[in-house]
Amino acid sequence: MSDAAVRSNAHIEGYPYDREALRAELRTLDQVPGVAKRDPILTVDRIERRFGGMTAVNVAHLEVPRGAITALIGPNGAGKTTFFNLITGFDQPSNGQKLIGGGDARWSFNGKDLRRTGASQAARAGMVRTFQLTKALSRMTVLENMLIGANNQPGENIFVGLIPPLWKARERENVERAKDLLARFKLDAKINDMAGDLSGGQKKLLEMARALMSNPAMIMLDEPMAGVNPALTQSLLDHIQALRDDGTTVLFVEHDMHMVRHISDWVVVMAQGEVIAEGLPEEVMTSQAVVDAYLGAHHDKDLGDDDALNTGFMRAIATEIADEVEEETR
Amino acid sequence: MNFWFELLQNILQIAISPTTAAFVLAAIGLNVHFGFTGLMNMGQAGFMLVGAYGFGVSVSYFGLGFWAAIAVAVGAAVVFAIILGIPTLKLRGDYLAIVTIAAAEVIRMVVKLAVLQDITGGPSGIPGNKYRPVFTELSPLPDGKTTILGITYANTGVDDWWTRIVAWGLVALFLLITWLLIRSPWGRVLKGIREDEDAVRSLGKSSYAYKLQALILGGIMGAFGGVVMALPAAMQPDSMGRPMTFNLWMIVLLGGAATIFGPLLGSILFFVVRLLLTSLAGEFIPSSLLNTQQTEQLAWVLIGLALILLVVFRPQGVLGNKKELSFNV
Numbered sequence: 001m002s003d004a005a006v007r008s009n010a011h012i013e014g015y016p017y018d019r020e021a022l023r024a025e026l027r028t029l030d031q032v033p034g035v036a037k038r039d040p041i042l043t044v045d046r047i048e049r050r051f052g053g054m055t056a057v058n059v060a061h062l063e064v065p066r067g068a069i070t071a072l073i074g075p076n077g078a079g080k081t082t083f084f085n086l087i088t089g090f091d092q093p094s095n096g097q098k099l100i101g102g103g104d105a106r107w108s109f110n111g112k113d114l115r116r117t118g119a120s121q122a123a124r125a126g127m128v129r130t131f132q133l134t135k136a137l138s139r140m141t142v143l144e145n146m147l148i149g150a151n152n153q154p155g156e157n158i159f160v161g162l163i164p165p166l167w168k169a170r171e172r173e174n175v176e177r178a179k180d181l182l183a184r185f186k187l188d189a190k191i192n193d194m195a196g197d198l199s200g201g202q203k204k205l206l207e208m209a210r211a212l213m214s215n216p217a218m219i220m221l222d223e224p225m226a227g228v229n230p231a232l233t234q235s236l237l238d239h240i241q242a243l244r245d246d247g248t249t250v251l252f253v254e255h256d257m258h259m260v261r262h263i264s265d266w267v268v269v270m271a272q273g274e275v276i277a278e279g280l281p282e283e284v285m286t287s288q289a290v291v292d293a294y295l296g297a298h299h300d301k302d303l304g305d306d307d308a309l310n311t312g313f314m315r316a317i318a319t320e321i322a323d324e325v326e327e328e329t330r
Numbered sequence: 331m332n333f334w335f336e337l338l339q340n341i342l343q344i345a346i347s348p349t350t351a352a353f354v355l356a357a358i359g360l361n362v363h364f365g366f367t368g369l370m371n372m373g374q375a376g377f378m379l380v381g382a383y384g385f386g387v388s389v390s391y392f393g394l395g396f397w398a399a400i401a402v403a404v405g406a407a408v409v410f411a412i413i414l415g416i417p418t419l420k421l422r423g424d425y426l427a428i429v430t431i432a433a434a435e436v437i438r439m440v441v442k443l444a445v446l447q448d449i450t451g452g453p454s455g456i457p458g459n460k461y462r463p464v465f466t467e468l469s470p471l472p473d474g475k476t477t478i479l480g481i482t483y484a485n486t487g488v489d490d491w492w493t494r495i496v497a498w499g500l501v502a503l504f505l506l507i508t509w510l511l512i513r514s515p516w517g518r519v520l521k522g523i524r525e526d527e528d529a530v531r532s533l534g535k536s537s538y539a540y541k542l543q544a545l546i547l548g549g550i551m552g553a554f555g556g557v558v559m560a561l562p563a564a565m566q567p568d569s570m571g572r573p574m575t576f577n578l579w580m581i582v583l584l585g586g587a588a589t590i591f592g593p594l595l596g597s598i599l600f601f602v603v604r605l606l607l608t609s610l611a612g613e614f615i616p617s618s619l620l621n622t623q624q625t626e627q628l629a630w631v632l633i634g635l636a637l638i639l640l641v642v643f644r645p646q647g648v649l650g651n652k653k654e655l656s657f658n659v
Contacts, residue, residue, distance in 0.1 A: 128533065155516060161510070
């Protein structure tokens, strides 16, 4: 397998290929939610999603640095996947711009305003995502799955598609690229199998490989490690880092803290729909806000114990929450 | 011996009849919708009606020529597809099924309206001689009759070779188009949409646009089916009602959804098997036990039974690839 063919990303001007320098730069930033980066690839402002009375996502400001591996973590129900859906156009923010009027939610990717775009346009802008529950195209072969990921195929137009000479050459290039990518993800033996026959972990790999077919500027992985054989984890981690080194910014949601600590350059923590902390992996994970979000501020108290849960203690919690609210509104 | 020979001839006759071709055309369209794209179109008969009346009314009422009338039929199918598609294709598949079946019924009711008697002929439809001349005058065949394999038809006339040539020529053309398109990257995206629309969207394809294109393409094929259906006979609203749609579904599933030749084989089987059953029953079962009308009904019962068995034992249809498509869409 030729690495050169896989790394077909041309040299991108201004991309931080030197990872150490990038990390050093990130280290100088203030570790507070919404901190400005020197060169953000994705900038989000005031994005909000409510389901009835529940606010699933309410992010005031977030910048994702170009060229970094950014992890998005948070407890279950923190709104990470909803946030992904909003950014990639699979869901619309409650304060989004409507045909007439609408809210003030705005986000831009790679300098392109994405407020009024659907999922397919977001992907064509260079922001390709994977799903928490893998979406392999089951009754198509692995190769077909890969080829559908390419976005430079003119034959996908109905009229061009009728005339094979117009698209055959591009098809051959894409097949070569698909084979290289599949070899990289150790799926080359399965190339003609139906995607539905792959194992859960292999489907994850296929989905990731497929997302790479279009050479995206940023890849968004929703729990890439869930269900993957531990023996494969290390090579998957290497793939993700290699992606970054080749010029693809990575943003991923993950529960596996080992992975987060191991490969990410920057960590964003969400809880109850808001970004509660941002910073370097080694520091943010030990911060008080994050520990509280994951374990609860009173994780060392047994709330089932009637003696412990007396009126005084409940009042104390109430005041504490009131203080927090006041602090936030300030 | 004579019976078998006649039976064979009858089978051949029904296999190449324009009505069979019309079913094939509409079924190819439905296969583009359901087999390749996964769209639950329950109103393919509506597309046939729109095509047939688009053609018939253009000629009989507005006095247009053949090609202009065909253009009107195609245009009407495109407009019908867009009207159906725009509100429903963003929703889940079931909505399209409900809307299409309702829309097909609406079309049928509208052309049956007594108010439109002068234009559409109301419930009795448009007699064939009002629109057929524009078609027959295009025939390059000489006058007279021709006999091929013991079957004799007029070269050009009411139930003629010219209609059969054009009808089956259209079948060949549409089969070629589907074959080319399904092998193309465009067809691959359609299959992707059938499998998982969100995955395809996440890869930068506008599934909505593709679904609308597929709906239009299959609808145009259905419209041609309607025109071919009406050419050798008359145009009647009730001949293209719900039973037509369900028969088309049966044909697609019988032949094998998501295959190129499934609709062709399905249609021929659909007509030939029924003919076989009625002929055999008529010959060998005494009419005191089962009269002609009852054999006809029995044939339908057996077709229904065959469909049940098919679903259980060969869900991918006769030609289908089990790995690719069973009835689980």
